[in-house]
Amino acid sequence: MKSKIVVFMTVFSMIFTYGKSQVVPVTDADRVAANRSAADRATADAAADGEEYDLHPPERGGGRPFMELLNERRSTRTFTDRELEPHHLSGLLWAANGVNREEDGKRTAPSARDMREIDIYVITPKGAFLYIPEVHQMRLVKSGDFRKEAVGRSDFAAVAPVILVFVANAKKMEKIEVASRDNYAHIDCGYVSQNVYLYCASEKLATVAIGGVNKEAMAKILGLKNDKVILSQPVGYMH
Numbered sequence: 001m002k003s004k005i006v007v008f009m010t011v012f013s014m015i016f017t018y019g020k021s022q023v024v025p026v027t028d029a030d031r032v033a034a035n036r037s038a039a040d041r042a043t044a045d046a047a048a049d050g051e052e053y054d055l056h057p058p059e060r061g062g063g064r065p066f067m068e069l070l071n072e073r074r075s076t077r078t079f080t081d082r083e084l085e086p087h088h089l090s091g092l093l094w095a096a097n098g099v100n101r102e103e104d105g106k107r108t109a110p111s112a113r114d115m116r117e118i119d120i121y122v123i124t125p126k127g128a129f130l131y132i133p134e135v136h137q138m139r140l141v142k143s144g145d146f147r148k149e150a151v152g153r154s155d156f157a158a159v160a161p162v163i164l165v166f167v168a169n170a171k172k173m174e175k176i177e178v179a180s181r182d183n184y185a186h187i188d189c190g191y192v193s194q195n196v197y198l199y200c201a202s203e204k205l206a207t208v209a210i211g212g213v214n215k216e217a218m219a220k221i222l223g224l225k226n227d228k229v230i231l232s233q234p235v236g237y238m239h
């Protein structure tokens with residue numbers, strides 16, 4: 001009996017001290033449940049900066065035929081304010097620049113010299129999050145609604161429930177010559193943006209690339225020093 005109590009206390013204290021980010025769901029059902037609650041927390045008011053949120057496991061099959069996507073790909077400038085379903089947020093980020101080869105961490109979008117320098121910040125009415133492709137999570141960077149800054153002059157898009165902001169990560173470009181950095185970052189950002197366009201075409205979501213993002217304001221909000229804001233891209237449901 002005594003040993004049973006000891007085992008119980010040990011297990012209980014391990015669970016207690018581990019904390020939510022280290023709890024590894026055991027089955028797919030557990031994982032979906034954990035992700036669902038994490039996605040709920042991601043939109044909660046009382047979130048703490050730096051907190052990480054699991055996303056749904058991305059659906060890596062299906063979708064509409066490729067030629068149909070090209071036929072449907074377009075810029076749409078009207079959005080409803082309806083929050084994105086968790087599976088859409090997950091699929092969107094994975095399609096944009098998620099890991100599609102776990103063995104070496106390579107991505108859905110190509111990148112010059114495999115720099116993987118395009119960071120995606122996810123701006124929602126509740127806060128600015130950084131997408132972390134390696135673990136398919138979002139990390140809260142700052143609480144608050146920064147959608148106006150994320151679309152700048154294109155204020156018609158500030159109503160969108162999610163605005164992606166693409167940023168060139170200076171640290172990840174250190175290994176290449178200075179003269180090539182901006183060029184490569186802009187090209188690589190284009191691939192990520194096109195992935196978003198194609199995912200939106202597949203899921204009948206509205207999106208448009210926004211070059212007029214308020215870069216200075218966004219850099220301040222996100223606490224960027226050397227990293228450069230390149231482009232933003234609102235995503236939402238169509239009217």
Ligand SMILES: Cc1cc2nc3c(=O)[nH]c(=O)nc-3n(C[C@H](O)[C@H](O)[C@H](O)COP(=O)(O)O)c2cc1C
Nearest residue numbers: 073074075076077154193208209210211212213231
């Ligand atoms: C780099 C880039 C920046 C853009 N910036 C804006 C923008 O600030 N505001 C806007 O309404 N559309 C913007 N667009 C969308 C273009 O206007 C749009 O792609 C173009 O009119 C062609 O339409 P389509 O995407 O439906 O084919 C941008 C597109 C790209 C590729």
